[in-house]
Amino acid sequence: MKQAGAQDLDLSSFDEIIDVRSPSEFAEDHLPGACNLPVLDDDERAKVGTIYKQVSVLEARKVGAALVSRNIAHHLSTHLADRPGGYKPLIYCWRGGQRSRSFAMVMEQIGWPVCLLEGGYKAFRNQVLEDLRELPLGFEYRVLAGLTGTGKTEILQILAERGEQVLDLEGLANHQGSLLGEPVGGQNLSQKCFDTRLWSALNAMSPERPVWTEAESAKIGQVYCPKALIDMLRGSLRIEVEVPIEDRVRFLNARYQHWHQDADQLLAKLKWLKTRHGSQEIAAWAELAQARDWDGFVQRVLEVHYDPSYRSALDNATGPGRSIQTDDLLGEGCQRAADTLLAMRFEQGSR
Secondary structure: OEEEOOOOOOHHHOOEEEEOOOHHHHHHOOOOOOEEOOOOOHHHHHHHHHHHHHOOHHHHHHHHHHHHHHHHHHHHHOOOOOOOOOOOEEEEOOOOOHHHHHHHHHHHHHOOOOEEEOOHHHHHHHHHHHHOOOHHHHOOEEEEEOOOOOOHHHHHHHHHHOOOEEEOHHHHOOOOOOOOOOOHHHOOOOHHHHHHHHHHHHHOOOOOOOEEEEOOOOEEOOEEOOHHHHHHHHHOEEEEEEOOHHHHHHHHHHHOHHHHOOHHHHHHHHHHHHHHHOHHHHHHHHHHHHOOOHHHHHHHHHHHHHHHHHHHHHHHOOOOEEEEEOOOOOOOHHHHHHHHHHHHHHHHOOO
16 A cells, blocks of 8 residues: 655645545645545544543444444445546545555555555644745745735735736635634634645745735734744835725725624624723724714724724834835726736846
């Protein structure tokens, strides 16, 4: 039975990557592109563990073997039923132990050239952490900065559509990245999942071309960026996107529709700023929100909280700076900004 090490693992050389761990383990993180074919689901795994501790090792192994055999048979007759003779999967579990080996032995007997991930997910996780200490250092970054509501994420999306290398950290983190932002789909990612997404994204990029990204703090939502990446971003070329405040207000009101649906929930999220801005200011926000004066509400929160916070954070940036101006973000403003950025890049050249 062949094994592949986590170091220099070429995932593209396999027809399919199969994670045989339980669904909860898979949900926390998994190899990029993997599918989940558990040999024990969460309840079954807990059941076997209880028998192991309370009855005997032998009884746990008998019960576990019966469950594993049944589940493997199910996967063979469903998900794997149409796989051809030359089908080449990579299989892994937590440490490359009994769960993945049990599945691989059956597949090997069928005649498929199966490969096991040596050391399982744990070895892959260790490799990701090791790589993220050095991998971010190999790129030249172009960092979009600017006050809240200047359309930086939308500009990056346009650059990506035009074939540029874009590292969307907020997208990788599944988060809109601000106090008023919400996790996409209401779900926060685990730190492990974010690390894997970032590792996969960087591995897909060429160090011979610049990488466009957005200025971020070390923490995005509930996850943290690797120190190596943050240090690189703070020392890279920083391009400030400048937009008139009235355009920023219109843009934010169009983008964050959840503001308009539940003013009380919105204000509940902002109450923790009472110690910073005082109860009188929070009351002014509440009055504007309850009156559904969303333009007034957004502009005041920008001027009182977001803009001063952003300006105080500028001290962390050490790289050279440029600026561009645009407006009408709900119209052609983001397209014009992308045009300007591309022209600026070509003037400076790239690696």
